[in-house]
Amino acid sequence: MAGVLDSVDQRTQLVGENRLELLLFRLAGPQIYGINVFKVKEVLQCPPLTILPKSHRVVIGVAHIRSGTIPIMDMGLATGNTSVGDPKDCFVIITEYNTATQGFLVSGVERIVNMNWEEIHPPPKGTGRDHYLTAVTEVEEKLVEIIDVEKILAEVSPMEESISEEILESSRSDTHQEAPKVLIADDSKIARKQVSKCLEALGIEVTAMNDGRQALDHLRDMVASGVTPSDHYAMMISDIEMPEMDGYTLTTAVRNDPAMNKMHIILHTSLSGVFNQSMVQKVGANDFIAKFNPDVLAAKVAEQVKVSQNKA
Template identity: 55%
Template sequence: MASILDSVNQRTQMVGQNRLELLLFYLNGKQRFGINVFKVREVLPCPKLTAMPHRNPLICGVAHIRGQTISIIDLSMATGGRALTDIQNRFVVISEYNRTIQGFLVEGVDRIINTNWENVMPPPKGTGRDAYLTAITKVDDELIEIIDVERILADIMPANTDVSDEVANAAINVKKEDLTILITDDSSVARNQIKRALQTLDIKLEVKKNGKEALDYLKEKAKEVGGSVHPHVPVLVSDVEMPVMDGYTLTAEIKADPNLSDIHVILHTSLSGVFNQAMVKKVGADDFIAKFHPDELATAVQKWLNAVVD
């Protein structure tokens, strides 16, 4: 598992093709869960953990791994399940999210699968607002639950969503009442974070839950205005990982459509690893921002709004 990541060239072959790879694992029991391989640095047997005073109860302890001290989160407890026992015989998934590195304690690791985002669906509505799922898919006729890691991290380490006064008061040289900023993210936590950060710009926000919803909205807008959407929706802030259609594929679709191609696409993602710059360049996105820094996001949106009149 230590060699779980391949070269940039191999990985980027999937970009814009709406494909993903999932690492499947177990928590307590036979149910399998998934995490995007792009977020995984390595998987290893659980190392010796050191308890820390006054730690969050979801954190088992810290481990010294490859020169770094990393917090290890009991992923079963973090999703409302029982604490994992027999820790010395469990595994840790080392991952990179939102500019931070953390380890997730899991019961066991199954395998890596290659699938298509079209086969990944939002969780059923009956799961409720408190479910820690961002999507589901089917493997071997069994449902795989894809965990909303951003929500788990927000519970443990809440992100600051306040934009500084300096950024909030920066000049925007466009008529705000004529514009809409489109936001696309499948995580309810991320959508709320983005909305709170961008509400300071005092511009209408339109929110969608996946790339297909966003693309359908933009194409409908093109029909409505009879041409280029850019003067009306100049900026799209999109997540990358989304069911049905991911952000890379959404970007490629937008840049290939003459009525949409002038829209400035900001990919705003927890995928903060080494592969992203190559991916962003390949699909033609205008910006890439790792989650979550409200000033950086608001500044990028302001920049592309002002580009409307350049």
């Protein structure tokens, strides 16, 4: 796999065009899986591992890579399947999620494919509640399953989801006013739950959509019924990576529509922060928050809710 990510920096032009590139890989069987290239830092043959006592069963050890110590998880075990095999015969995909670096052991890495987010679809209905898919697509007539890595990380290394008392007291909405409303768009069930729990603790009424297309259709339906979205919602919080329509494209569509372009928009994502700060300006979002810090999210939302209430 040497050189498979050599030109990743040149691929940034895809973002904002509702496009992405998937790194395709396999676990123990013939099924093909995918992960967004922008989450991937490196792909390498699995290095020697150091076993950590009392670690989660899917964490098979830590690797010392580039002067850093990185936990390595067996992607097969992490998704409720069998182990991908002997680490000595496997590859590791080094990724960055939620400002942390981790590696996933896979049996083989194939290639990178260039796709449109419109070709990425939500998991089929009937998949069940305990699946680890965030989306599916098709490459050369073969089904590709895109794994919900945020769900894996939430199970292996749960993040603090509660708002500190200090932030909670200073951020709680005025109980004498109607409960403020916030629209969120995120394809990860875990992420939707985390954000909803955070906002509801502030007394906020949450409307959740599964992807950018759903969110945009919802806003357009409001406009068609005579409701101005920015009057109804204090803000919209959108993930970036979503099937059908990504958060950048959603933001651009909202900004280009005079009937809804006053919406306050925060992009909330596990993608690299430095890159996203420039994209925030390009697409016209108001802010960017890296997932998932409940105090930061609560403070940002409360600040905008107060601005919205003062305008009412």
